Amino acid sequence: MKQKLLVTGASGFLGWTLCQVAQPYWQIYGTYATHGAKIPGVSQVKADLQDLPSLRHLLTEIKPDAIIHLAALSRPNYCQTHPQESYNINVLGSCAIADYCATVKIPCVFTSTDLVFDGTNPPYRETSPPSPVSLYGEHKLLAEEGMLQRYPQTAICRMPLMFGEASPTSYSFLQPFLQQFREGQALRLFYDEYRMPVSATTAARGLLLALEKVQGYVHLGGKERLSRYEFGELMAEVFHLSREQITRCSQKDVPMAAPRPADLSMDSSLAFGLGYNPPSVKAALMELRGKV
Structure with missing residues (x-):
């Protein structure tokens, strides 16, 4: 059991x-x-x-x-x-x-x-x-x-x-990004905020x-340091969307209640040594084609 x-x-x-x-x-x-x-x-x-x-x-x-x-x-x-x-x-x-x-x-x-x-x-x-x-x-x-x-x-x-597939009650940032793309809207993404998705x-x-x-x-970070803008470019490539819809903006251009750190790159070597092995972001996005 x-x-x-x-x-x-x-x-x-x-x-x-x-x-x-x-x-x-x-x-x-x-x-x-x-x-x-x-x-x-x-x-x-x-x-x-x-x-x-x-x-x-x-x-x-x-x-x-x-x-x-x-x-x-x-x-x-x-x-x-x-x-x-x-x-x-x-x-x-x-x-x-x-x-x-x-x-x-x-x-x-x-x-x-x-x-x-x-x-x-x-x-x-x-x-x-x-x-x-x-x-x-x-x-x-x-x-x-x-x-x-x-x-x-x-x-x-x-x-x-x-990022990934939406649940019936929740979703990741990927879904709003794709929706804006598919509706022909401009997607403003930070060029100065870095994460390891x-x-x-x-x-x-x-x-x-x-x-x-x-x-x-x-x-449990990934292996690539990407800005939101760079992530958007990869997403456009994988999902065959127009890069012309993506525009660069700075964190300071978007007022928000919570302050946002600029670079949250994490060293995940400890996890990698235990067997944690994230694929590239591009490969992970390709796995999601047809599911999001």
Whole structure:
């Protein structure tokens, strides 16, 4: 009989993909906040990370053998303007999950973010001092620290920019990009914001690897440092779209509630040494043709 894996945030973009990648190996329970995304073979349960007594009761009822904690308020601009909600979900809810895992001594994986760094001194290693510039990054850092204090065996996976297929209830930045292209709209993309993107499928495989092999911090970035503009050019090439629709712009040209770091390049050598092997962004986009 397969062991039970609890995936929080299973209806989200990454969670939906993770459930499908993990299904051959685990009996999966997935939580959702408001709208479940049906995945054959996955048992779905509603969970409110702000209701800690109810969350503890749910965990006790399911009795998972491992937890991958993805659920979060993950839009930096929203978190910046809703600080208490962000703190309750992203910090307190995460720490409650670590408390449970510590009590029953099961593997725990937490998805953090490259946004715990300020973008001024890349490439960032697991030992690089964090210095978030947004409230979202600050709360993810507090969750990292709080979870490790409660359960040092937690795997803290700092995730890069991710793209891939949409779930029935969520999507990545790729979908709005493609929609604008297909509607003939101009796509303004930052030439001065750098990330190391990976597909959701690659990220999911990295999380399952971390579940088996990591305690403490690990970076699950890709192998290429790309600006948003360079990503858009690759996307246009792979999906046979007009590059003339892409225009370059600077971060300072687009006012946003949450400050944005300039260069969040991560050194993921530790993960590569464990067997994490992201394909090129172009190859990952080619795999998505016909699916997005």
